[in-house]
Amino acid sequence: MSDSNTTYFTNPSTFILLGIPGLEAAHIWISIPFCAMYAIAILGNCIILFIVKTEPSLHGPMYYFLCMLAVTDLVMSTSTVPKMLSIFWSNSREISFSACLTQMYFIHCFSGMESGILVAMAFDRYVAICNPLRYSTTLTNSAVAKIGLAVVLRSGILAFPYPFLVRQWPYCRTNIIPHFYCGHMAVVKLACADISINSYYGLFDLFSVIGMDVVFIAVSYTLILRAIFRLPTKDARLKTFGTCISHLCAISALYIPDFFSSLISRFGHSVPLHFLFLITSVYQLVPPVLHPIIYGVRTKQIRGRLLHFFTHKGA
Template sequence: MSDSNTTDFTNPSTFILLGIPGLEAAHIWISIPFCAMYTIAMLGNFTILFIIKTEPSLHEPMFYFLCMLAITDLVMSTSTIPKMLSIFWFNSREISFSACLTQMYFIHCFSAMESGILVAMAFDRYVAICHPLRHSAILTNSAVAKIGLAVVMRSGIITLPYPFLVRRYPYCRTNIIPHFYCGHMAVVKLACADIRINSYYGLFNLFSVIGVDVFFIAVSYTQILRAIFRLPTKDAQLKTFGTCISHLCAISALYIPDLVSSLIQRFGHYVPLHFLILITSVYQLVPPMIPPIIYGMRTMQIRGRLLQLFTHKDT
């Protein structure tokens, strides 16, 4: 074995990201839909932010939470996709150790943040449907700000151990990461040390964030469905449930790819590596792209303002 493969280095100066191993010849072609989805996500989320900022009728709790979701999606996708495209287009595979840890923190922090915002949006739907007369009294601007701050603090604090745990390991095998970004376990697997504490903390993070959030979303929608079924007419039930469709689509876009990716990684031992990475890339691209499209199509105020922007003519 060569010296370069056996030399110990506690903190490697750089890692090498391979992109999608086994599909190097197709990187240019794969980049086309990825770039298109990233562009749609960026334009869609910036448009949502602009419309909500400029339209006074949208200054409500649901749309404040949608702004938080849009900002989170922008940061989460931008933390990975530009580097992935630079690998595909320019073969720019190197990433410094510090940049790798920073990327890792942003990916996991803003993923947890997105999940927390979806819980806040579920709470907003619960109050709006189950306690409509008290909605404005419960979800004041101050309450929305406090909820947003709590989501940010929870995500930031619970993700903070990741880079510190990774930094303390020696990396003596290789500095090559068979992926297009620095995920926590992808980096830790390169360490020549006992990494059980990272595995345990990763599982704790998964259950304490995603598990708890899914539980609270399920509780909220159980109460929402009970309230809907108590409405007197079918039309009233469908109209009320229709106000939840956009939020349910956003939930599905986040949790379904995450669930599929987690199941395949844990149980799909015979699944090709390139397929695993493609599934992971869906998790990075789809959640930021779906909410602007769904809310843009289904929310009358946003749709009307968007049409007004595109059809406005100077007189």
């Protein structure tokens, strides 16, 4: 199937992922930092999971949510980076139509889960700071499990229409996707049909998931800051606010690139592909890399357990 083929077909057998258009000669060099970041993401999130599992003192709501975030980061990065590296290393550009739709679903589903988990972590901080005496009775193991299930169901259901919205259109002229993964808008732009419904649903998903989550987080932190400012001493205020820094960094790492990537892919028709690729790669790789570093460095219990493991091993 070539890019000169003008025959209409409902379901193409394969798509061709270009990687970074215009920089094919530099793919090997570009792959080095991406491979390093992927290795850090895998190692860091696995270490977080291992430490929380093996340390009984970390068996609490905050760390359960952190484990959910680690699993989500692992799936998110693994759904795109291995294929990207295969493009860079072995020029393996083909991806089947079914694999493309599966990758698309996982990207949207787990990005929604990541956002939902950050909301759950904001709620955890709200209860811990604003209602500390009710923390253990509010965030029980059962409550944490229900919150996690709600996050999974919401994301899974809202991402479910994407493959069907893509599958319904006829495609023609080309099966080449100028990207390194099967993004929703990147694929449907190849369709020979009016794809307005796809764009509208994508915006609905963006604002109903991430938009609402940002509102919930903003409300949580408004109440948290109000409680912090009521504390009697400056040291108490700084110490309490310090427990939120890791979460605020995680929020920034996810939402800022996500909003730019989603809006530019829809409205930035004059934006160079290299810039779009940079924003998208930041969204795909930076949060899974930063989250274990942020929580590993700033969370005393995890940092202490990690240092104990290495010093004990060295001894």
